[in-house]
């Protein structure tokens with residue numbers, strides 16, 4: 001369905017957007033480089049972002065994500081792989097489509113926790129953020145979360161404030177209502 005294609009592209013954009021600082025500073029390689037290059041070629045928003053990042057080079061580029069060390073970078077790549085081409089992609093993809101249809105007013109977040117994070121800790125973090133697990137954990141310790149309408153940003157910020165959270169991304173599945 002056409003709607004599914006749009007959501008898929010939105011996920012690709014999220015992942016590419018995260019990787020742009022490394023794309024610009026020339027440290028992306030192999031599949032990641034190919035993926036980002038392909039996406040940027042057809043995404044005006046990312047092209048704009050790349051131009052902006054190039055102006056900030058070399059010192060500003062990584063300031064966005066000061067916690068994103070090389071090790072965590074691998075996790076981000078893993079999430080990208082899950083969203084785009086990994087063996088679990090169909091499940092995650094189905095989840096995103098389904099949550100949009102069943103509850104159009106809820107926000108959706110993708111969160112990746114450090115692999116050492118305990119389940120109890122994950123539950124505590126999600127409860128304090130008012131988030132509910134829709135799917136996960138995946139192999140990369142990624143969760144898809146539902147949060148009540150209008151609280152997506154607050155929940156995302158609460159989770160970002162946790163050391164255990166490696167990546168917090170809104171999946172802006174804007175309903176057309």
Ligand SMILES: [Zn+2]
Nearest residue numbers: 013043045046
């Ligand atoms: Zn893009």
